[in-house]
Amino acid sequence: MKIRIVQSILADNTRLAARTRELLGARRVLAVNMMSSPGAGKTTVLERTLPYLKERHGLSAGVIEGDVEGSEDGLRIERLGVPVVQLNTRGACHLDASMVAAALEDLPAEGLDLIVIENVGNLVCPAGFDLGEDLRVVVLSIPEGDDKPSKYPAIFKKADALLINKIDLAHHVRFQRERVHAVSRRLAPAVRIMELAAATGEGVAAFGDYLAQAAHAKKERR
Amino acid sequence: MKIRIVQSILADNTRLAARTRELLGARRVLAVNMMSSPGAGKTTVLERTLPYLKERHGLSAGVIEGDVEGSEDGLRIERLGVPVVQLNTRGACHLDASMVAAALEDLPAEGLDLIVIENVGNLVCPAGFDLGEDLRVVVLSIPEGDDKPSKYPAIFKKADALLINKIDLAHHVRFQRERVHAVSRRLAPAVRIMELAAATGEGVAAFGDYLAQAAHAKKERR
Numbered sequence: 001m002k003i004r005i006v007q008s009i010l011a012d013n014t015r016l017a018a019r020t021r022e023l024l025g026a027r028r029v030l031a032v033n034m035m036s037s038p039g040a041g042k043t044t045v046l047e048r049t050l051p052y053l054k055e056r057h058g059l060s061a062g063v064i065e066g067d068v069e070g071s072e073d074g075l076r077i078e079r080l081g082v083p084v085v086q087l088n089t090r091g092a093c094h095l096d097a098s099m100v101a102a103a104l105e106d107l108p109a110e111g112l113d114l115i116v117i118e119n120v121g122n123l124v125c126p127a128g129f130d131l132g133e134d135l136r137v138v139v140l141s142i143p144e145g146d147d148k149p150s151k152y153p154a155i156f157k158k159a160d161a162l163l164i165n166k167i168d169l170a171h172h173v174r175f176q177r178e179r180v181h182a183v184s185r186r187l188a189p190a191v192r193i194m195e196l197a198a199a200t201g202e203g204v205a206a207f208g209d210y211l212a213q214a215a216h217a218k219k220e221r222r
Numbered sequence: 223m224k225i226r227i228v229q230s231i232l233a234d235n236t237r238l239a240a241r242t243r244e245l246l247g248a249r250r251v252l253a254v255n256m257m258s259s260p261g262a263g264k265t266t267v268l269e270r271t272l273p274y275l276k277e278r279h280g281l282s283a284g285v286i287e288g289d290v291e292g293s294e295d296g297l298r299i300e301r302l303g304v305p306v307v308q309l310n311t312r313g314a315c316h317l318d319a320s321m322v323a324a325a326l327e328d329l330p331a332e333g334l335d336l337i338v339i340e341n342v343g344n345l346v347c348p349a350g351f352d353l354g355e356d357l358r359v360v361v362l363s364i365p366e367g368d369d370k371p372s373k374y375p376a377i378f379k380k381a382d383a384l385l386i387n388k389i390d391l392a393h394h395v396r397f398q399r400e401r402v403h404a405v406s407r408r409l410a411p412a413v414r415i416m417e418l419a420a421a422t423g424e425g426v427a428a429f430g431d432y433l434a435q436a437a438h439a440k441k442e443r444r
Contacts, residue, residue: 038259038345038374039366068346070373091376093315093346121373122346123260124290124315143365143388144261151292151343152260154313166365169394173421199395 013129016097020104020132030114030215033131035155036139037148038121041165043073044198045139046116049208050082056205057212059113064103066095066120073118083108094125097132114215123148127155135214141166146176149183157187161194163207168197235351238319242326242354252336252437255353257377258361259370260343263387265295266420267361268338271430272304278427279434281335286325288317288342295340305330316347319354336437345370349377357436363388368398371405379409383416385429390419 024031034042046063053059063084065074074086085103087095100117107115117133119126138159140148143166149156156162162184164177177195184191192210196203246253256264268285275281285306287296296308307325309317322339329337339355341348360381362370365388371378378384384406386399399417406413414432418425 037261037343037366038370039363067373069375072369072372091346091350093344120346121259122315122344124313124342124344125347128313141261141365143363143391144259147294148260150294151289153291169365169391172391172394 010128013097016101017130017132020097020101021134023104024115024132024134027109028219028221029112030135030211030218031131031133032114032116032135032137032211033119033126033133034116034137034139035119035123035126036121037123037141037144040121040139040141040144041198042118042121042139043076045163045165045196045204045207046118047076047080048198048201048204049211050077050080050116052204052208053114053212056208057215059212059215060111062107062112062115064095064100064107064115064117066099066118068092068120083112089120093120093122094129095119095131096129100131113219114211123152123155127158134218135160135211137161137163139163139165140180142169142175143173146174146179149180149187153187156184156191159184159188159191161192161207161210162188164193164195165198167195167202168200232350235319238323239352239354242319242323243356245326246337246354246356249331250441250443251334252357252433252440253353253355254336254338254357254359254433255341255348255355256338256359256361257341257345257348258343259345259363259366262343262361262363262366263420264340264343264361265298267385267387267418267426267429268340269298269302270420270423270426271433272299272302272338274426274430275336275434278430279437281434281437282333284329284334284337286317286322286329286337286339288321288340290314290342305334311342315342315344316351317341317353318351322353335441336433345374345377349380356440357382357433359383359385361385361387362402364391364397365395368396368401371402371409375409378406378413381406381410381413383414383429383432384410386415386417387420389417389424390422
């Protein structure tokens with residue numbers, strides 16, 4: 001009984017995610033699902049990357065902010081002049097496709113080149129839910145430790161890109177980058193790994209260029 | 223239908239947690255549920271605190287290690303000469319009372335003064351599940367940011383103690399301690415807040431003394 005109901009929710013999620021994918025495919029808007037532990041720096045990465053995308057590549061982003069409670073991250077994005085919808089899951093440990101579909105109704109239909117969905121800070125639950133995205137970006141910050149891909153493999157397995165953030169703190173903590181690279185690549189052989197420090201801006205351009213390339217590729221897709 | 227089943231699981235969890243509480247009450251063994259984001263430093267805190275408890279207070283601990291996958295943390299505890307049971311949740315985002323009850327069967331029945339249950343790294347899911355513990359300890363590390371109590375209130379609301387870890391990194395990141403203290407106390411007025419750096423050992427004695435006092439209080443309870 002329990003299994004049937006879980007399957008039914010997941011089946012529904014898959015159907016709704018497919019509809020979002022179709023909708024954004026028709027509009028040629030890139031959708032990015034950003035996932036990490038709490039405090040890995042997803043919002044700070046966006047604060048640095050979205051202005052870069054606009055200035056360097058002329059690309060306009062919208063953001064869907066997922067949080068258990070509060071609107072602090074949504075306000076940070078709004079201050080950039082970027083359209084944003086703040087979702088509160090009220091206890092749920094991840095976003096699902098129905099939440100994203102609802103949020104999309106509140107984002108401008110025209111003029112966006114990409115939509116970034118910032119998931120709830122959690123290395124476990126978000127891995128199981130397709131949101132209709134084109135790219136899954138996992139952010140791991142240096143102070144969290146180099147054991148995270150081994151301990152939370154499901155989310156690293158699904159990563160198209162892995163951002164190793166807070167490299168400005170690398171001198172102050174023990175962290176074997178080689179271990180993270182090796183385990184991530186074993187879990188996701190095609191993963192694109194980028195190292196950056198969103199707080200200082202170091203390495204942000206490479207991530208911005210990566211997103212710009214993906215957004216352009218989607219525009220040119222037939 | 224969905225709601226009935228969730229209630230039924232939670233009811234079962236409450237019943238099993240009560241049984242664990244009764245069992246450990248009869249044995250006068252303190253049970254501690256440690257919760258945090260991935261990488262906040264729970265295991266490192268234990269590596270420092272458990273030898274201190276033994277040497278300074280003559281108290282013997284056992285550990286139940288909760289991880290989605292792997293046994294890395296269990297091995298770290300085992301190296302201390304501390305009895306440990308490693309649980310793998312295989313995808314579940316928290317421990318529940320049935321997992322803890324099963325693990326207790328594998329820990330020595332005699333000679334332990336306290337049992338520390340290290341929950342799955344997650345700031346959302348573990349808040350909802352009583353494991354039969356006496357104390358709930360939440361660990362928040364400085365690099366995660368001072369916004370975490372506001373964004374994940376449920377877990378901070380349940381904290382008997384809040385450990386602010388990695389204070390050795392406080393000079394390198396923005397973090398308003400006053401904000402964390404204020405929001406935590408608003409959520410849990412009786413919370414005991416301690417600041418420490420498990421990596422260097424700073425502040426570990428205060429947490430050890432806090433646990434020792436609670437373990438002694440439980441022994442003397444009638």
